[in-house]
Amino acid sequence: MQTFYGMAGRVIAKKNVNRNCNKCNACNSIQLEIIQYYHYLFWMIPTYPTKERVVAISCTKCEHLPITVPKELDKIANDFKATAKTPWWMYLGILLIFVFTFVRLKLYIDESIKP
C-alpha cells in the first residue's frame, strides 16, 4: 500500500548482453535492467530521484536470476548503471513546487505594488 509520501523504483534502462544463461543455456539471453529509485508525493507524483540505483540481471528466457555474477558481466553492469540517464519526469514534483512558489510570489508582488 502506498502512502502520501514514499519511495518507489522504476526501470529506466534495459540492455541485452551477449552472454549465455548458465541455467537454461539460451544464447544471448542475459538482460540488464537499471532500476532508479525516487521519492514521491501525493501517492504518485515523482518528486526527485534518490542516489540509489540497482542493476537487475536476469535471463529473458527462463527468468533465472544468477546468484553469482561473473566479473566481466559485473563490469558491464556497473558501466551501464553509471551511464543510464535519469528521466526528467522524476523531477516533476520539485518542478511543480518551484512553479507554484513562483506563481504565488508573482501574485503577491503584483498585489503589493497596486496603487
Ligand SMILES: [Zn+2]
Ligand atoms: Zn535462462
